[in-house]
Amino acid sequence: MLRFITSSSAPKFFPTKPFHIISPFSSRLSVRSMADSAAPFSKIQIQRDDNTTFDAYVIGKHDAPGIVVLQEWWGVDFEIKNHAAMISQLGRGFKALIPxxxxGKVGLDVAEAQHLFDGLDWPGAVKDIHASVDWLKANGSKKAGVTGFCMGGCSCNCKLCLGSAC
Incomplete structure (x- = not known):
């Protein structure tokens, strides 16, 4: 809800609830410190076919179509959680899952993010993505898709090339 303020000749709109502005000059550390304050995600563990388990975050209606949202090279941070939360509310709603x-690691600066990216087990990441799609289908989603941002977009292509289709 917006308030109309007429203290000057030009109208101004302000949100009635407090909000936070993250400056482009903010450090990744300040954004990382807000990672747990994003929308109400459920943290789950998913098991792959090779019995390896990994954490994932899910939001949305139980029986909604599922979408796996893949992280940027920074890791699972406030920004990617916000993207997933917005995706979960599109149209009639989606169940968004972030593997x-x-x-659990997040790059706080460019050097650390590059180090995490360089050390990523790509075949294992594709297995994580495949297991995420399987989890969505086994837990109420009749259909599932995959999308990603930055590194996540590349991971989507790996899923298409190396894994089975969703």
């Missing part, structure tokens, strides 16, 4: 490909 944690970095196993």
């Amino acid at each position: 944690d490909l970095y196993r």
Whole structure:
């Protein structure tokens, strides 16, 4: 809900609830510190066919179509959680799932993000993505898709090339 303020000749609109602005000059550390304040995600563990388990974050209606949202090279941070939360509310709603490909690590600066990216087990990441799609289908989603941002977009292509189709 917006308030109309007429203290000057030009109208201004302000949200009635407090909000936070993240400056482009903010450090990744300040954004990372807000990672747990994003929308109400459920943290789950998913088991792959090779019995490896990994954490994932899910939001949305139980029986909604599923979409796996793949992280940027920074890892699962506030920004990717916000993207998934917005995706979960599109149209009639989706169940969005973010697999944690970095196993809980987040790049706080460019050097650390590059190090995490360089150390990523790509075949294992594709297995994580495949297991995420399987989890969505086994837990109420009749259909599932995969999308990603930055590194996640590349991971989508790996899923298409190396894994079975969704």
